[in-house]
Amino acid sequence: MDASVFFSPEGERGRARLNREQRAKALCRDCPVLTQCRAHALTIAEPFGVWGGLSEADRNSLLDPKQSGTC
Template sequence: MREIGWAARGACRTSDPELFFPPAQSDEHEARAKAVCERCPVLQECRAYAVRAAEPEGIWGGLTVRERRGLRFSGDRRRAAAS
């Protein structure tokens, strides 16, 4: 997929996918995943993609599904790309 070519540069590329897509969500899991996202060189691209694509699962761009949904429904997509 050309649109997500940036993913090859993501800080998560060498992490266990279960960190971002856990079988059972917990605050600890979420904090660990978000810590990886904080140091990611493609954080903004990832976040913008996830909001635009309405990714239904996982942590993308340092945001949970609920956080992304809030951005989508608030109509504040520019904030997602700038954060």
């Protein structure tokens, strides 16, 4: 498997980033270590890539609810 689908190339934005993240998340759905991968990324506040089916923005929202506009 090409791991590049899980990480944003420099300068990637908009639709290209969304499409890549959706492909990565689809791969994560069937992964036997999804839960452990997600827990690791959240525990260390991994700043880059899709881990455990969560993008950088997804993890930031979970780790800092103020960023998602909720209390």
